[in-house]
Amino acid sequence: MITPEIQAELTAIVGEERFRTDPESRISHSYDATPMFQSLPDGVIYPASTGEVQKILRIASNYSIPVVGRGSGSNLSADTVPSKGGLVMVMTRMNRILELDRNNHTLTVQPGVYTQTIHDTVEKEGLFYPPDPSSMAISTIGGNIAECSGGLRGLKYGTTKDYVLGLEAVLANGEVIRTGGKLYKDVAGYDLTKLLVGSEGTLAIITEATLKLIPLPESRRAMVAHYTDLDAAARTVSRILSEGIIPCTLEFMDQKTIQVVEEYANIGLPKEMAAILLIEQDGPPAVVENDIHQIRKICQETGATHMEMAQTEAEGTRVLAARRNALAALARLRPTLILEDTTVPRSEIAPMVREINRIADKYQLNICTFGHAGDGNLHPTLLTDARDPEEIERAELAFSDIFAAAIRLGGTVTGEHGVGLAKAPYLEWKTGRIAIEVMKGIKKAFDPQGILNPGKIFADTLRTERVGD
Amino acid sequence: MITPEIQAELTAIVGEERFRTDPESRISHSYDATPMFQSLPDGVIYPASTGEVQKILRIASNYSIPVVGRGSGSNLSADTVPSKGGLVMVMTRMNRILELDRNNHTLTVQPGVYTQTIHDTVEKEGLFYPPDPSSMAISTIGGNIAECSGGLRGLKYGTTKDYVLGLEAVLANGEVIRTGGKLYKDVAGYDLTKLLVGSEGTLAIITEATLKLIPLPESRRAMVAHYTDLDAAARTVSRILSEGIIPCTLEFMDQKTIQVVEEYANIGLPKEMAAILLIEQDGPPAVVENDIHQIRKICQETGATHMEMAQTEAEGTRVLAARRNALAALARLRPTLILEDTTVPRSEIAPMVREINRIADKYQLNICTFGHAGDGNLHPTLLTDARDPEEIERAELAFSDIFAAAIRLGGTVTGEHGVGLAKAPYLEWKTGRIAIEVMKGIKKAFDPQGILNPGKIFADTLRTERVGD
Incomplete structure (x- = not known):
């Protein structure tokens, strides 16, 4: 709940235009690219600097208000749906390229820069930032880092994680940390850089990133x-x-x-x-x-x-x-498209595709499968209609079977889309209960009150793995 | 303190020959390759399986006994010196290569396998495991993973972190977690794999690793x-x-x-x-x-x-x-050789070498510098004599100045050797106080009692950064 008092404090930081509680703003930030997830935030705020992010988070801490960091909202795990209400903090005003360092092959950017802008900027200089998620024309680098985005070039060049050398990030209590640097080797303490990449906005808000570039292939x-x-x-x-x-x-x-x-x-x-x-x-x-x-x-x-x-x-x-x-193309065919993201060892691609087809037949669903064969990352994609509860129920059963099959084949429930809300009930199937307890401890080390993107990664309720199917 | 009761419990797990409290065993495990650090353990234990590691750690937890995991002890940060006593757990009996998977380009090994054995094994098959720390003939892969070892090929191929796809590890309380897998993309929860790499035995004991291989260059x-x-x-x-x-x-x-x-x-x-x-x-x-x-x-x-x-x-x-x-070569010249590991952005190599030379002159010390120019990782190496307290005092002042210079140039206090005991007093210079608090929280999530390699990474006493030098 945003009281008038809190509203006044937030407005004092960013100005009236940049803190919105009108229905249009709240509705347009109640969903992201993931179908079938929606939840209204109490307000939407647009910081312009690390200092403003700090101040906002201090207020959020004081009043225990959930904060969901967000770029373009192009993720596919409902990671930017504010499922517990609170604030959506939109990072798109922090969209400056701060430095292209030709000597050290690094690019330092704010989180709101579009991935495509990064590609265009560095390729002009004969340099290359390989990660290329399908959403790159509209996705922000902050979102890519939060999700550890992959893409088509992952097999040869790796994913976002392999190209983040350093971060500036604001903790839930408003304190700033700076990790890594223009350094290709750095073992000074635990690797907070790599831990923040893929942490889905649950550990800190990223306010600056130093990216590794490589020579552009000829x-x-x-x-x-x-x-x-x-x-x-x-x-x-x-x-x-x-x-x-x-x-x-x-x-x-x-x-x-x-x-x-x-x-x-x-x-x-x-x-x-x-x-x-x-x-x-x-x-x-x-x-x-x-x-x-x-x-x-x-x-x-x-x-x-x-x-x-x-x-x-x-x-x-x-x-x-x-x-x-x-x-x-797929999105044109039916009202709702559910894009999944199971990954298996690449030797198991054919068995996995056969399993997907068997499961689709069993539940009489229309599932198309495409993906990254070299790294075993498949996107079984269901064409359905969110308004048909009976079909959606079958779909849930089918995906549950698909995740179980991926795990049986040595795979994982998400290769590049993240856990978010969508996969949280299934996370334990991959990691086991003990690892989740450890992850919750890590979350607590960064965000003891649990205000950063609450409800994501860690599920309120778990799915029971059905055996014998 | 290992009481007769604890001794009996530990001996029951591994047998009399594999749990040693004799002076020879304790002395020979009181130091590692790092000069000037020594501390006697209370006992030395050699587990042969993950199950034995679990049982040993359960006992250590019950009695709050420090446990220092160790391979060959070739690290250069005093990471395997049992500075708080307790048990040194030597992993060299767990030295089997479990699987070379030609289809998925992975090698699954136990922690006690020598790095060189890995190179030899996979190169025969036309595959390549690039990390090549100077100690590779005697270092174990478990130690390499704990330290995130680098090497000469780091610029082009990265370090150990880039080649660990999955781990089995035992937590302080004896519970086992399995992270990652034969997967080139996996974003199911926080990246515990990359967090464990370079965690210097402070978070868990690694009992199995799945490594990524690439084609051997022609x-x-x-x-x-x-x-x-x-x-x-x-x-x-x-x-x-x-x-x-x-x-x-x-x-x-x-x-x-x-x-x-x-x-x-x-x-x-x-x-x-x-x-x-x-x-x-x-x-x-x-x-x-x-x-x-x-x-x-x-x-x-x-x-x-x-x-x-x-x-x-x-x-x-x-x-x-x-x-x-x-x-x-350097080690022959004087009784003690202190090998440092400062890393700077590669554009700063010449200024850093000049700083090192200036500081060496100032303190009248003989410092040779060599290292990895491509990734800015320099090894200023002091030829000295540990028995000369006056010279050692000058050396400490000099290294303190060198670390401060590296930080000023955008660098770090350790590029590939780890923090251990040796760099712990300086860690805050690189990361700041807040990040260390976060790291301590992470440590607590894995090891709430603090029995795993205590005293490492986090210093008991800090160095004050001297300004104006």
């Missing part, structure tokens, strides 16, 4: 391989990697996804195929040529029925856009 | 460049990296180090030079040839007075051995 080349048989596609993935080639992109689409994307984008995808692989390599031209040549040979030998080689980088970009557009 | 080529001018060497480093080349090794040695290593190894190093750079590149032969050619050109243009190109891989290995042997 060239890139893409290709597509078609399969009438799922296992043949899995064999290709396995062979490519076992021959020592790590492509920068190695994406998988199943038949249902191919059909939907082709209907949407009309780019010549073969709708009768069981699977396609979208493969891209980057690096020095000679290496790229050689790798793509070898990959082509491997595709042939492992049972691809057809291959298309992009002749130019632009053509390659167009081909990969098909994968990037998969979500938009 | 070829490698080394060269040496000589400089009469420190800044010219720094310019070379900067130019190489700014042209988009990331060598796998980019090592720096100052004049004093060159002189000592040459006297020891007699490999033709130029004793009159101000600095040399040892440079190695690996990868596909065409890339390596091209990079080395470009690097050679850059060295010339930035002021190297002489260059030597290794004609074969074997010759390159011999050249790099000079750097690997630096420590042994």
